[in-house]
Amino acid sequence: MYIHQKNIITAGIPMESADKAIVFLHGRGASAADIIQLNQHLKVTDAALFAPQASNHSWYPYGFMAPEKENQPALDSALELIDDLVAEIVANRIPLNKVFFAGFSQGACLTLEYISRNAARYGGAIAFTGGLIGETIDRSKYTGDFMQTPVFISTGNPDPHVPVSRVEESGAILKEMNADVQVKIYPGRVHTISNQELELARKMVFHL
Template identity: 55%
Template sequence: MHQKNITTSGKPLSEASKALILLHGRGASASDILSLAQYFKLTDFALLAPQATNNTWYPFSFIAPVQQNEPWLSSAIDLLKDIVQDIVTAGIDKSNIYMMGFSQGACLTLEFATRNATRWGGIAAFTGGLIGDHIYRENYAGNFDNTPVFIGTSDPDFHVPVQRVYATSNILREMGADVTEKIYPNMGHTIVQDEIEHVNKLIFSSPDTA
């Protein structure tokens, strides 16, 4: 099960007006994903990067049957709920909570946010989609109320079928998210400068995030 082991940067929660939760990919670490923050406009943000047990949020592919990824997936979702509650308790509204993840962390970011749809500050998913052997629409509730969402991926990507990215974007739009989806031909399993520029423009460029 995942422990509450969080690496932080930026402003302390008690002094920040906004918070960004960053979720690392399979085999990576909290410090790895936290190093990505330097490329974004994050003045006045508290940055929180939880560490997955054994560097993995769940053991199998995100499109494996859900039960194969339990209890790890539910443990990861519960950990994120706990982190969000800590941020809210510190006085930061959910509309000022942002989420960002890469690969397995992007899948977890999208899964958590869509199970708990509300007006989040913004969501950036670098190569990911909703989790499951198929999409379990009954798991998703709420309304994103125009939350800006960026989803970028390669076509093809060895881990993330582009069809799941399309399906994910469609569900988020149905639930009121303002989704920008970018498919990059033969990009590879990585993050590119164009994605960073889109996220800065779409999510971190408004006056209250500058």
């Protein structure tokens, strides 16, 4: 088992002069350098960009619907790394309501898990093909008020890694926690990010 080291790629505007921040979380087998390139499509121009790199290119060893204990201590380490990064961003005078998250696949699951365990009024969150983590969803882990944080969640149907049922269940829980959730299911879409999803995310989360 491994613990994630602090290894964060940055881009965009320097944090000291940025209006907002985006935390990008990559998928299994991918890299921080890959996921931070998503902003070429999102086209957010006034943000400091951050992308942590997972050890061995994986945030946790097994599927996101494996029993949670099988994905420890890697999962807790990943959540702690994000929490430390968010604290650093806020310490540099970018408030939580200007902090955004964007993840794909394993990174999308981690995005939803982090924000739901730490509900607040964030700038927004994008989960391209993801759901809350665990063999079953333990609702007791998720408390607090998103105060209408915009959250976009998508998946293909069927997706080889993320069942539609888990995406829908996750979206419903975030709605219960007062997030402004949009869930989009794309019939026959392969495990990727489509231009349509990028456009919807830009409009819903970044109002572009």
